[in-house]
Amino acid sequence: MVGKVLGEKAELRSRIKELSGVINVVVAEVNSLSLAEQKAIVETNWPETQKKHETEEKKLSPLPNADKYTKIVTRFSPNPDCVLHLGSARAILLSHEYARMYNGKFILRFEDTDPKIKRPALKFYDSIRQDLKWLGCTVDEEYIQSDRLPIYYEYTEKLVGDGNAYVCECPSEEFRKKTIAMQACPCRDLPAGEHLERWHRMLTGGYTEGQAVVRVKTDLQNPNPAVRDWPALRVIDTQKYPHPRVGSKYIVWPLYNLAAGLDDHLMGMTHIIRGKEHYTNMVRQKYMYDYLGWTYPEAIHYGRLKITGADLSKSKIVAGIKAGTYAGFDDPRLGTFAALRKRGIQPESIKKMIIDVGTKSNDVTLSWENLFSYNRKILDAASARYFFVSQPLELKVLMVPKVFNAKLPLHPEKPEQGFREYIITPESEDKSVSFWVSKKDVETMEPEKIFRLMELFNVKIENKTGCLVTAKFASESYEDVRKIKVQLIQWLPKGTEFPAQVVMPDALVTEGFAEADCKKLKPDAIIQFERFGFVRVNEVGEKLVAYYAHK
Template sequence: LKDGNAYMCTCDPELFRRKILASEPCECRDCPPEEHLARWQRMLEGGYREGEVVLRIKTDLNHPNPAVRDWPAARIIDTEKYPHPRVGSKYKVWPLYNLACGVDDHLLGITHIIRGKEHLTNQVRQEYMYRHLGWKYPEAIHYGRLKITGASLSKSKIVQGMKEGLYKDWDDPRLATFAALRRRGITADAIKKMIIDVGPKTSDVTLSWENLYAINRKILDPTADRYFFVPNPIELTAKQIPKTFTARLHLHPEHSERGFREYTIKPNEDSGSASFWVSKRDVDASKAGDVIRLMELFNVEIQSASAYSAEASFTSESYEEARKAKAQLIHWIPVGQDMPCQVVMSDATTLEGIAESACKKLKPNNIVQFERFGFVRIDSVNTELTAYYAHK
């Protein structure tokens, strides 16, 4: 105000708007600095009411963007009607966005400003103020809106969806919020890498779920332990098992030092049979006479199958024989060495199934791979295991 680079404007807002659109100064603009300083003091002392005066920063009245021309920096708020949530009605004069942020950035020593491209005009406004005050403007990087295929990132739409019962909360698996991604097992490092790969572009960018999954998969694959989960299980009875077998299933195929899960399959003394939970989908993919291999255990030949059960007979232990027969490799869980499990999918549907008993040792927030199914984040472990599906 003292240097003549700002002024106190008492003009009618509509009159000011018409003049600024015509690139003409209002009658307040060229008043002497002493008058503006007096108006400023009167403003601070409560001599004006809300809407009667505005502090404006002088810019170029011929600037091609009318929003830049002599932009408002501070105004009066009737805090008796609209008290501030922290200081109540203590103050009457309040800075607007560009004054507040511009001064804060300078006082805090900000060197780089990273914000959305909708603030490009604000940069131009603030640069005028910085030049008036003899300050160096920080490096500013503006980026476009990020979108992701098939998911809304609009907070207002998400809130409306929760009110209508469409979404349960901010971590509903159908959303692309950080809370939802975290609950599904999408790591912070994966999100960070994808954002860095995209880079700060001023154009809007639509992200792909598959790209995010590919990055997350590379992060999880070396660290996630493996377990068996059987969705839509049916009981497979394997007959003519000649002896007791012990299956040692490594927690990770490339890190034997992590240990293994061990299951002993002891056939019934009378019938020579043992029962397993297997996926109905795997059984449906086979027909009578087909050989399938129970992973890391032995080979069986399908004899019959129905909607709820299947029967098979032991053929051999050799993996080589299974390979020569081009046998389907399927995962399995011994009946009685299991626990109920539900997996919440990315579309918020729930897939019921059976998990192996070793999963009882898992903790919430563990991220594991259910073999032949996908990566999941463990949500709760009680009498039933609940997991959230991340991706293949």
């Protein structure tokens, strides 16, 4: 309380002792009143304080030093060695979103400079482009690093010529021993001319894999051994490991820090948004920037994003597919964008979630619930409703007094979306009608219990035997059962069913019957099977195949 008063009236600061005495008296007085009395006083004297809170959409915090640049430039730079997944969502969406927020430029740069260990594959260049498009991230410029080797060579020539980089012939273990001891390796202090010669020898095939590596000089005393004289280019036997795009054209390939470091400046990057695993790479690259007289862009390093239950590691995804554990890159158990898309997750939901998470550098473990709730809000507003009866069992209703005409809206709040209609005609002498209902509902049925077939009529259960339940028509009006809160269940007239399979998030399949109207649906349609969940239609043929999104 003292703080509050001082915050408003700073001039009282010198009279704190006096002030706190007064405040104590007032507080005691207020506390002696009941809550209702306190409220009444506030309302009569200061009605304007009773303002309503409104929730505004969460926005991204401003980019550091944004005003220093005339045009903000960001990039997303994947290695095309796998499909994209939720783990990349932060880099993609934040980079793109910031570019748009500042009316800047968003660049896609393929970092495919490792033909051997993290080998790119042609198909992924395109799948990445498609994923970005799906996410709503439009690319202003695209670069592929494997097209840019001459540029990297040019700058390497300069760095080596200036004595800021050197060609090291030491075996890596030898080199490591030296750096840990903060000592120069035998190559480091050789004259620049000698290194230029070695560099040319590298380019012309004078070294085989592992025999030589270009290193950028840093401070051997740098407290972090990982920073000391980092490797910049190495020799790859591209006869043995041809690059998928440029084959065996080059044998000297840049490493991450050289290629990305040069490109970030050359492409005019103002802000780099990437995972915190790259933090030391910034430290390393700054040495090179100093040699070249460049200033390093603003860098934001966010933490890893995990989602409970899903594996977001590229290697595990690839291994799982190879082993047949997963059906493919779009297996519903995976956190790939392909899988999310197949399940009917809207890109807008992912975007909201990522913006909500922001750019903090600690790791986050998201739960699917969060994503689903965003997605549900989008889907709920638009999706058509249908009945789906999972694991169908027969319900025979006797003594149906007349022909019923059921008209079911496709969307409860939007009648303009249309209806589906059923004409229910009692058959034979017992005036019976047979329906399909789901096993789950049948399990709760017992004699005498009343259920309502949604939008149709109420029935009283008579008998339950094996796979047949018999019931008796009870009444028609909903009002009759509304107050006693009977369970509304979904139903399908026997004979109208359309076989359906729903692939669940665990990849298991739920079999059942959908409404015949579902035959008209097109792949990609997202519908709600009432009381079952939202699903995305994958194919419509002899039967309906859909993927389960969420409740």
